[in-house]
Amino acid sequence: MQSSQAPSEGVILDDIDARPGSTASLLRTFIGLYLRRLDGWISASDLVRFAGRLGIPPAQARTGFTRLKQKGLLLAAREGGIGYRLNPAAIPMLERGDRRIFDVRQMAIGDPWCLLSFSIPETRRDLRHRLRRRLQWIGCGMVSPALWICPGYLQDEVEDILAELDARESATLFRTQTPQVAGSLATAVAGWWDLTALRAEHELFQESIVALPDAVSEPFAAYVRLIDAWRVLPYRDPGLPAQLLPPDWPGQRSFDAHARLSAQLAAPAWDFVRATVGLSAD
Structure with missing residues (x-):
């Protein structure tokens, strides 16, 4: 197998900006659903064929493949023909996605909450921005700009984000059963989440x-x-x-x-x- 592109290093592979229904999002969804089941490789012609069934014209599909390579999701690979291989570095992200998408969890009253407090200096405000964006993406609520909350079962994902951003030393995690608020917890939740x-x-x-x-x-x-x-x-x-x-x-x-x-x-x-x-x- 010959690959024309090495796996991406240090790239966050989750294309969270792709709008559902867009070419990038539909191709990303197809890859997440099927490429692992196809042993990680697909011919370019088959990928164009599947894109066509999703209403994506060939030229637009090829542009989409290029963008997914740039994101680090795909690697160009010739294996008996021109095609694409799933970047091994993307597999943990896809597996996390599987757990979220196909194993939906519901919190009950009395289940634990996870609180995340962090202190990141002004000189690293870009890190603060990325951390807040990632926390919002996984469903955390904001109590204050440096204090976030989520169901306890999301703690592992919070830990993963801190590790990926090299921010673990700037953060402290707490577990609590029921946050004590001045009014009702429902009112507080409506303030923490949009x-x-x-x-x-x-x-x-x-x-x-x-x-x-x-x-x-x-x-x-x-x-x-x-x-x-x-x-x-x-x-x-x-x-x-x-x-x-x-x-x-x-x-x-x-x-x-x-x-x-x-x-x-x-x-x-x-x-x-x-x-x-x-x-x-x-």
Whole structure:
């Protein structure tokens, strides 16, 4: 195997800026879903073919592949033909994503919380910005600019972020059962998280599934677009206790819709991928 590009060093591979439904996001979703199951390599022609089933023209798809190489997700690799190999450095990020996307967790009243306090000097304000951005991305709430909170089950992800940013020595983590606040905990939660924006993301997801391709004739396109629309939500929404959220909170409807459609589409979508690349049955 010959690769024209070495694995990226020190690059955060999570393309969190890709807008769901965009070329970059759809290709990223396809790669996350299937490239590991295809032994990490796919021919350029097959990748263009799959992109076409997602409504992406060939020239636009090739530009997308180039951008994913630049992000460090793909490596150009000739293995019996021109193609792409998954960057080994991206696998931990994809595995973390799998746990979030396919194993949705819900916090209950009485479960532990994790608090993160950090002190980063003004000379490293770029690090402060990146840390806050990453904490917000995984669903943490902001108590104050240097104090963040999340369900206890996200502590490992917080630790990973601190390690990746080389910020562990600047931070202290605490575990607590119930934060003691002046008013109600529900009111505090509404201040720590932007529930209005989070509600809008749930509503956008629910609107997007109405426009999915036909599940019978296009299960592959329907499934990839479903996961593409969904995969941001389990990060943005940390799974806060229902008792601390507004009574008409749309989260459960989103979770139920994703679970129902995934159960319907995942197997026929994989059958299509396997048949397209000529892979024998598992």
